[in-house]
Amino acid sequence: MQAPLRVALVHEWLVNHAGSEKVVEEILKIYPQADLFSVVDFLKPHERGFLQGKVAKTTFVQRLPGAEKRFRHYLPLMPLAMEQHDLSGYDLVLSSSHAVAKGVLTGPDQLHVCYIHSPIRYAWDMQHQYLKESGMASGVKGTVAKLLLHYMRLWDARTAAGVDQFLANSAFIGRRVRKVYRRDAEVIHPPVDVERFALRTDKEDFYLTASRMVPYKRMPMIVEAFSRMPDKKLVVIGDGPEMDKVRAVAGPNVSVLGFLGDAALVDHMQRAKAFVFAAEEDFGITPVEAQACGTPVIAFGRGGSLETVRGRGHPAQRTGVFFTEQTPEAVIAAVEAFEALPVPIRPETCRAHAEQFAPALFRQRFQAAVERAWARFHAEQDPEHLPVLSDVHTPALSPEPPPMLPYPVLTPMSIPVPGSRPRPGAVARSPVAMAEPVAAVVEASARVEPAPMPPSPSPSMSSPAPTPMPAPAPPAMSPSVSDAPRPDPVFERPFELPAADARPRSSPGAPAVLRPLGEIIRTMRPLSDGDIAHILVVQRRMKLRFGEAAVALDLVTQADVLWALSQQFNYPYSLDGNGLRGADLVVAVEPYSPQAEAFRDLRSRIMANDAAQGRQPLAVVSPDAGDGRTYVAANLAVTFSQLGERTVLVDGNLRDPGIHKLFGLKERASLSDLLNGRRPAKPFDRSADLPGLFIMQVGAPPPNPLELLQQPMFGILLRELQREFDRVIVDTPPARHTADARVIAATCRQTVLVGRHGKTEAQTMNLLVDRLRRTQATIAGVVLNDH
CATH class of the missing domain: 3.40.50.2000 (Glycogen Phosphorylase B;)
Structure with a gap:
């Protein structure tokens, strides 16, 4: 799959530098080679700085009488005008649309990504408001306007089919896109200077x-x-x-x-x-x-x-x-x-x-979304690409189904979506047998919506016994990951590991100090002595707990009380977020949610595997970008740190690192420096709310990631981390197109696979499992992610 060579950028009209034009400005910074198209372009030469001096290719509307001042009066002609742009020579078409830009014509081999500011407001749900405010709710003009808007709606709905990927500027517009076009749109907020x-x-x-x-x-x-x-x-x-x-x-x-x-x-x-x-x-x-x-x-x-x-x-x-x-x-x-x-x-x-x-974040998110769409689009063009099966647990119904996945018995688990009830009996599916004796699948939903704060009971789970199979002969190692012993180089530790007293819990045998709940709450909320006395009076009279009385008086929230209890019992999580991406770090921000409970269940299964096979660094691997691999690795690391284990989360994705973004950390070089033999000034980052969790970033992506990972230094580094930490978890790049993930998995010796529920193909997962079995990695289990 090649990168897009020629890019076309389409915008409705260029007459000033307002909100939608600022989006065009940032897109041109990502794709400076793009050619620009619009219905009209009346910008003066000194106003073109934000367009990098480009002049758009326009339509016949540009030459109509009075168009410079009254171009909007020609709106009924704009659908026809937009369709006259010949974009047949472009690989990638990007449209910035709030009216007609998405209506350009594209072919089956061209990817069309539309950043939509809104479907045509005055033609859809806001038609009556616009007609009323413009004095055309009735009369002859009103009738003509309604007929034209009806025509615009038909054209707008039809042209939505020509867009391969919608990107909406807000969730509100995403809902409007869903209502009007029956299409999903990824939300990327516009840039603000x-x-x-x-x-x-x-x-x-x-x-x-x-x-x-x-x-x-x-x-x-x-x-x-x-x-x-x-x-x-x-x-x-x-x-x-x-x-x-x-x-x-x-x-x-x-x-x-x-x-x-x-x-x-x-x-x-x-x-x-x-x-x-x-x-x-x-x-x-x-x-x-x-x-x-x-x-x-x-x-x-x-x-x-x-x-x-x-x-x-x-x-x-x-x-x-x-x-x-x-x-x-x-x-x-x-x-x-x-x-x-x-x-x-x-x-x-x-x-x-x-x-x-900020604009930099917009560019980062927009480019990543386009690259994901590009990868999906060209995967669909691959004649060898098989259709997505309904579930990776279920083989295709054909005379020769694909071979069973050679990883532990898959035990589905029902996760209730926040705000809904669990489906009764949603657990019984046919297990898939394998040759290794560990169960390990969690269907980790991450639709993070407001959920009840009190802890919910663990989801029900049915674990049928595994069907034993003859153990296969040890497979040959992949040529890219040799099993031949190599002498370690002379090694001088290039960094200082965290001090042992940084453990979040007291050492075994130390007396537990239980701080009063009121004292903890006063550290976070400005409660006066009079407030405390009032709470105590209500507590005695109504026979409530201290926290319940404080909530009843509206002096604190239920979330405050739960956080205070977590401090009493050494269960750290983030109350205020502190830069964490709550939708992704659900265990750190919503620790009592069903999603967090699912990750705790996965943690228990991995610990059971440790008891059977010994503790090893854990690599989290998935076939493709967008499967939720980093989401699973980060949340799993948080759960181990909450258990009291000193945990280090290593960002092993040297091609597109992302762990620092989840935790709101300033990007710094660490892993890449270590693998290059340099001594980083600060090898680990930490979250103030999660004292047992240490994070090792990549820094700037190096030009030779696979070569760095195949050097002995990477294995030595993992062994050093394993000596000093209770748990080592390594995020990886997508495994489909590079060997990086397989090299990391072979070095760690233990792997959790991540698939996207409803997206990852059984054939794809079978191929990945087969490749991993040729290394020394043990597959602890599979996570089906619905994030």
Whole structure:
């Protein structure tokens, strides 16, 4: 499979440098060789810096009368115009679409990835709102407009079939794509230039709203709400059709400044007490810019604001407050709730949240998504690529089914999806027999949604006895991983290992010190002596536990109590996230969820395998990117550290390292330096919330990953880590296209395979197992991941 040689980038129209054009700017940084296409391009030469000086290839609409100022009036002609672009010479077509860009024509051998800002809003669910606000809800003009929009809907629905992969700018738009096109879309939030908005922690006593004054922004409503709160100051920045309405309802406490330049806008954002935002946006860049300044946001809790603003959850993680109705009364209530917050929103928290939308992260996520789509697309073109089976447990129903997978007895486990009930009797499937006696499959679901905080019981599990088979003769080793002994080089440890006193638990026999629950809670919540006394009174009168009484008085949350209990019993997890990607590190962030329970079950099975065959470093291997291999390795490492074992998680993916991103760590060279004979300044990183877990990063991907892994230094390093740590877990690159994972597995001697539920083929897994059996690796089991 070759990389794309020629790339086409399609955008609707190029007339200014707004939100969607900033996406085009970042895509061009990833693919500078791309040719640019649009319906019209009226940018001046001095405005083309963000396009790297490129001029788009346009359509006949560019030459129609008055198009430069009234090109939107030609919208009914744009579907036809977009189809006239000849893209037949391109391998990869990227479209940035909020109207017609996705409608370009592509062939069966061209990959079309669409970054969709929204399906055509005014043609789908927002048609009635747009017609009403433009005065065309009735009459002859209204009838004509409805007919044209009906035509646009038919064309828009048809052209969705020409897109191979949708990327949505928010989960809100992802739901709209699902509703309109019946297609799934991967969410990649658009880039926000957070560096342009510097953090300022000292705030002044005024609120700010800034936007173009068009109806859906609800600017007059915000101004009316503050006019009814004369003790609170509001500054309004912006201009547009509703300026007269804004001035009409503005009270003496409201300053309407009109349009201001960029520097003045940033200055007001930095100084404002809070930013008020009342629109239902697809994403909403302005609230993110305000948070980049350290300014909290009071936002309408619909649409993209639910993803750009943290208005719910733990108080220490919040960056704003939501209101649920677009009325002055709701805005007033939200402002009062903001001023009455028991834990004030910290500017640093707002800034940290905004940095998640930085352009560099967008480029990284976008490129990775396109590369995954490219790999899938060309795998589908491979005539030898077999169709995906419904389940890797079930052989194909054919006269000659594929051979049974030569790994331990597969014992499915039912994992309840959060917010739903477990399926009754969802355990009985036919086991697959093998020659080795260890059971090891967990179907690890990772649909992380709000789940009940109290610990749920372990999922039911049925473990049929394995069917014994004759042990096969030892297979020959793969040529790439020789079993011939090689003398170790003279070895001087190139790093200092963590001190032994870093263990998260006291040594055996040491007396346990049980801190009072109230003392632990006071370290995280500002409870006064009066609060503690009040809790104790309620505790005695109502015969409650201390934590239950504190929750009943709304002084703490149930999550606070569970975290305090975890501290009492030496069970570390992250209460506030602290940079962790909660959707991926579910064991660290949601330790009482069914998904975390599934990983604990997998941990138990691996420990049972240790008892039978001895403890070895564990390699986590999967055939393809996107199978959830890194997700499984990281969560498994967290579970062992929570057990009290000193655990080191090694990022062995020297081609595309990702462990540091999961844990929110600054990238540093470690493993690559060690394998090159250099001494890293800091070989291990640690999480403040997980004291027993140590992380060894890769650093910059080296040009010769396989050669480094095949050198004796890698095996020596693993042995040193095994001496100093209770548990060594190594993440690997995808095993289908490189030998790296097989080399790591052979060196570790113990492997867990990861497959994607509903995606990984039995034939693919059989091939991988066969390759691993030619090395010295023992397969401890298989994880079916639904993350």
